[in-house]
Amino acid sequence: MSMLLQCLVDSILLGGLYSLMAVGLSLGFGVTRIINFAYGEFIMLGAYGAFFCSSLAGIDPLIALPAVAIGVALFAAIVFEFSLRRVLRAPAINQILLLFGVGLVIQNLAAILWTGDARSVETPYSLTAREFGDINVPDGRIVTFLVATVLIAALLWWLHRTELGRAIRAVAQNRDAAVLMGINVMRMYLLSFMLNAALGAATGAMASFLLTVTPFMGFPMLIKSFAIVVLGGLGSIPGTLAGAFLLAFAETAVAYYVPDGIGWAEGVAFAVLLGVLIFRPRGILGQAVEVA
Amino acid sequence: MILATLVAAASVPTHAQDTVKIGAPLELSGRFVAYGAQGKRGIEMALAAHGDMAAGKKIEVLYRDVQSNNQVALTAFTDLVQQEKVNFVVGPIASGIVAASVPAWREGKPLWLVPGSSSTQLEDAMKGETLFFHTYPWAYNYHENAAAAIAQAAGTGKKVVIVYSDGGYGREQLPWAKEFYTKAGFNVVATELVREGAADLNPVLQRLRQLRPDVLVGIVQTTDGIQLAKQIQVAGLKVPYLVGTAYPQLKEWADAVGPEAADKWIGITTYLPGMTRPADPNLPKLFPAMSDWETAFRARYHREPEFLDVTSYTTAMLLLVAIDQAGTTDKNAVARKLASLDIMTMLGSSKFHPTAGGAVHQAFSKMIVFQRQGDKFVTVYPNDVANGKLMPRQ
The missing domain is CATH 3.40.50.2300 (Response regulator)
Structure with missing residues (x-):
């Protein structure tokens, strides 16, 4: 029984991290219809930002998070202006290849500047846990879950309650109608790309004390985020949240209850993804997209 | 025109004969960059301590970044063997990358020193190969x-x-x-x-x-x-x-x-910071006491050495000494000399020995x-x- 409860707790906490990780990618795709293949590198930059704030200035990743997110968002704005803007009307494959290339450049620059050494941030809560009977609840994962909850709630509030948020949603729903309503679509694209990067950086700041920080940490996180977004439904934030928790539950359950399960966990997760693509291609809560 | 062409053609092999080419395919980027960086530092330091001449010829180290990628390693190794015609290779280090390089090595069989890879699959693949020298423990x-x-x-x-x-x-x-x-x-x-x-x-x-x-x-x-x-x-x-x-x-x-x-x-x-090892009594400048070497390393790189810094230095230096003592760049003669060396290094005695798994030349397996x-x-x-x-x- 305690194993089942532990499995549930681990799943929920992992779901928090996955939600934060995937929601930025989902938002970016929802608005621009471009899958940001450099997203993993924005996560990595956020992780390094938090790491250097901690190691050089003793600033806790939670305190550093706003500055790190803004810094990476500004960097994303530069990437947008100098590269992505030029291919917005190009075929999807051009956009994917461009962003994939940008990601590789960032990754290799990070390896040159900061070496390939593995790093991690030590905080007062990263190596402690709460015990409830036999149930172990790591403080670092509670913190991550809370941060994810606050950031996603703030994002949803902003999208639904502010003029800019509504403008972004309008572009996501119907770009032509948004243009007719006088919305500056290019500005919304830029804003959503920056938000995408900021959320990636926030994930990186959390990962800086939960996981191992290396220049190469981004790609596996991109792949998992992509799987979650497809699972939930491309462009749907509620769907992404559902996908994140479904994936976390599937991975954790397999890890607990299948022999050598942690090695199988990701395989099973992608099997779930494959099943969704076959039987419900639009994802759990995604909308059908008409292809011209 | 014809004369100039003849002169140019004649000068190429002469220049090549005046040089000892050592291939160094290393993981200088990608996920194993930490290994490759240590490998490069070790080789650089060995060259600096030894000087850039061996057997009366100028040493030229051809570094190749294998990008921690098996396919790139294969291509880089092939280039070193077939285009550059190197007689000596040091590296790569990570197990998978070394394994990927084996087919390219077989194409020309240069004298190959591997300061990494604990994979016994490599030991099995290189069974009986007299030009393969492994300077790192097996799994x-x-x-x-x-x-x-x-x-x-x-x-x-x-x-x-x-x-x-x-x-x-x-x-x-x-x-x-x-x-x-x-x-x-x-x-x-x-x-x-x-x-x-x-x-x-x-x-x-x-x-x-x-x-x-x-x-x-x-x-x-x-x-x-x-x-x-x-x-x-x-x-x-x-x-x-x-x-x-x-x-x-x-x-x-x-x-x-x-x-x-x-x-x-x-x-x-095989190495811990601060451990003590004496200098080799006959070659104390090339194989100094551990503390002296660590001091030189810190002065050069402004960081603490890691275990592959030491292993790569020792491996490269053994090769340079073997070339010197063989007095030739013939790979078989250098291999015979290398196999006979018994030097007190920072990793212990350099004496190569066969392993139960079939490798002919293994050093530094005591951990x-x-x-x-x-x-x-x-x-x-x-x-x-x-x-x-x-x-x-x-």
Whole structure:
């Protein structure tokens, strides 16, 4: 029984991290219809930002998070202006290849500047846990879950309650109608790309004390985020949240209850993804997209 | 015009004959960049200490970045062998990358020194090859020594669990770990697979908690070793002896996991910062005392040396000395000289010997077992170099 409860707790906490990780990618795709293949590198930059704030200035990743997110968002704005803007009307494959290339450049620059050494941030809560009977609840994962909850709630509030948020949603729903309503679509694209990067950086700041920080940490996180977004439904934030928790539950359950399960966990997760693509291609809560 | 062409054509081989070309395919970018960087530093330092002439010829080291990628390694090695016609190669280091280079090596069979790769698949692939020199321990050397050290300190009959990664590194070492811990009198009660780069190892740790193991052996690479150590600390797993194969000696690992989580981890290595080794009596400038070499390294690179810095320096220097003493760049003559060297290096005697697995030339397979006790490394095995006792983790 305690194993089942532990499995549930681990799943929920992992779901928090996955939600934060995937929601930025989902938002970016929802608005621009471009899958940001450099997203993993924005996560990595956020992780390094938090790491250097901690190691050089003793600033806790939670305190550093706003500055790190803004810094990476500004960097994303530069990437947008100098590269992505030029291919917005190009075929999807051009956009994917461009962003994939940008990601590789960032990754290799990070390896040159900061070496390939593995790093991690030590905080007062990263190596402690709460015990409830036999149930172990790591403080670092509670913190991550809370941060994810606050950031996603703030994002949803902003999208639904502010003029800019509504403008972004309008572009996501119907770009032509948004243009007719006088919305500056290019500005919304830029804003959503920056938000995408900021959320990636926030994930990186959390990962800086939960996981191992290396220049190469981004790609596996991109792949998992992509799987979650497809699972939930491309462009749907509620769907992404559902996908994140479904994936976390599937991975954790397999890890607990299948022999050598942690090695199988990701395989099973992608099997779930494959099943969704076959039987419900639009994802759990995604909308059908008409292809011209 | 014709004369100029003839002169140019004649000058190419002359120039080539005046040069000793050493290929150095290394992981200078990508996930194993830390290995490649150490390899390059070691070779650079060896050249600086030796001077850039060997056997009366100028040494030219051809560095190639294999990008931690098997296909790139194969291409780079092929280029060195077939285009550059090198007679000598040092590197690469990571097991998978070295394995990927074997087919290219077979095309020209230069004298090949490998200062890394503990993979016994490589040992098997290079069985009987007289031009292959391995200067790093094999996988079984780790477990043979660690199991003996823990058996000596804690007694036999204890429960051992093994956590191994799903990559080649973990899968290949697992049988050796099971064999040597069993031979040493332990009961291996569980083996747990973990995925490389997994975000959460808690399911494995919670399962292992129920077995109440006495020894946990983590056969994973450094990044996963960081995750493992941190999550063991967070989970409050009470295991008296924690063993890591390739990471507890690394500053990188200790910095990442923090002093509390790193404390009492047991590691197996060929080099520890601060260990003492005397200079070779005949070649003290090329093979200095460990402390002198460390001082020179710090002055040159402004950082602490790592184990592959030492291994790569020693390997490259052995090659340079063998070329010097052979007085030729003929690879077979240099190989014979290299095989006969007996120099006191920072890793111990350089005497190459055959292995039970079939490798013809193996050096430096004796390893030391140490434990992190606070901010100190305490060598606990073998007894002739031990400076402290193994302590159980509270």
